[in-house]
Amino acid sequence: MHREWEQLEKLQPLVMKLLKQALLKKRIAHAYLFEGMKGTGKREIGLMFAKALFCEKLVDDFKPCNACIQCKRISHGNHPDIHVLEPEGTSIKKEQISSLQKEFSKKSVESGRKFYMIIDADKMTASAANSLLKFLEEPNSETTAILITEHIQKILPTIYSRCQHITFQPIPKRELVEMLVDNGVKKGRAPLLANLTNSVEDALRLQEDEWFLQARKLVLKLYEIQSRQTLMDTLLFLQTDWLPHFKSREQMDTGLDMLLYIYKDLLYIQLEQDNELIYPDLKAEWKQQALRVSSKRLSEQILAILEAKKRLQSNVNGSLLMEQLIIKLQEG
Numbered sequence: 001m002h003r004e005w006e007q008l009e010k011l012q013p014l015v016m017k018l019l020k021q022a023l024l025k026k027r028i029a030h031a032y033l034f035e036g037m038k039g040t041g042k043r044e045i046g047l048m049f050a051k052a053l054f055c056e057k058l059v060d061d062f063k064p065c066n067a068c069i070q071c072k073r074i075s076h077g078n079h080p081d082i083h084v085l086e087p088e089g090t091s092i093k094k095e096q097i098s099s100l101q102k103e104f105s106k107k108s109v110e111s112g113r114k115f116y117m118i119i120d121a122d123k124m125t126a127s128a129a130n131s132l133l134k135f136l137e138e139p140n141s142e143t144t145a146i147l148i149t150e151h152i153q154k155i156l157p158t159i160y161s162r163c164q165h166i167t168f169q170p171i172p173k174r175e176l177v178e179m180l181v182d183n184g185v186k187k188g189r190a191p192l193l194a195n196l197t198n199s200v201e202d203a204l205r206l207q208e209d210e211w212f213l214q215a216r217k218l219v220l221k222l223y224e225i226q227s228r229q230t231l232m233d234t235l236l237f238l239q240t241d242w243l244p245h246f247k248s249r250e251q252m253d254t255g256l257d258m259l260l261y262i263y264k265d266l267l268y269i270q271l272e273q274d275n276e277l278i279y280p281d282l283k284a285e286w287k288q289q290a291l292r293v294s295s296k297r298l299s300e301q302i303l304a305i306l307e308a309k310k311r312l313q314s315n316v317n318g319s320l321l322m323e324q325l326i327i328k329l330q331e332g
């Protein structure tokens with residue numbers, strides 16, 4: 001997915017403003033630490049920044065043209081002076097950093113400038129991190145590094161202190177929904193995906209996932225039985241259909257989220273905020289349901305699900321947890 005500078009500004013306005021100022025004032029730090037959750041555009045913005053540093057025909061003195069040979073090479077991932085390092089297996093090893101240092105000791109091929117980006121920098125082994133530290137301590141004015149992490153607390157303080165720290169905010173839900181619809185997701189399905197993940201790539205993967213498609217059906221069915229039939233019917237469905245599908249703790253947590261969003265939708269309808277719906281394709285049905293329950297009761301049901309999510313993180317029996325939740329949801 002290739003986005004222009006303006007699109008990335010919509011995604012991360014503060015980050016892009018900081019980088020724009022650095023480019024205009026020609027105050028480029030020798031190392032940046034990009035920190036934020038998955039799907040917030042860290043890698044893409046890192047490469048856009050690289051283009052701005054190497055571009056031969058900058059627009060307005062800071063925007064890459066995306067048309068010159070330098071920009072095209074970066075887009076295609078084959079620029080000789082740009083190196084992207086990623087974990088090999090579960091970690092980034094010392095040999096990878098050593099190999100990077102060797103590359104950087106050579107004269108740069110194109111422009112006298114060099115750029116490297118380390119993805120999942122928190123996955124460096126201790127020896128790799130120490131090797132990088134020596135590298136960061138000898139900054140070359142023509143070298144720019146970007147370290148990317150989703151887990152800032154795992155970065156060595158000595159590395160953290162040598163980088164300019166830039167925080168990426170989660171993508172606003174409405175922006176994410178728009179991006180998903182632009183990528184072919186149905187309008188009725190996009191809000192649920194946008195609430196379950198903050199990453200376009202993960203959301204697109206999720207909507208093709210058979211487990212997820214079945215999970216959505218089962219959650220809606222559980223709600224329907226719980227709201228219309230007896231407690232025994234609901235507990236039976238839970239044991240025979242729901243629990244066999246939501247096996248792991250992570251799957252159960254996703255199921256609880258999807259259930260929680262139904263009750264939130266009903267509350268949104270009661271508050272006349274139905275432009276916020278997470279299941280907009282079920283709006284007509286939800287409107288009927290919202291008439292049958294009080295706001296107080298909905299708030300109690302939402303709290304019960306949130307409590308179950310919290311308890312799920314401790315070592316509780318998933319089957320028992322769900323049974324107790326169903327009883328709470330069906331009371332009164």
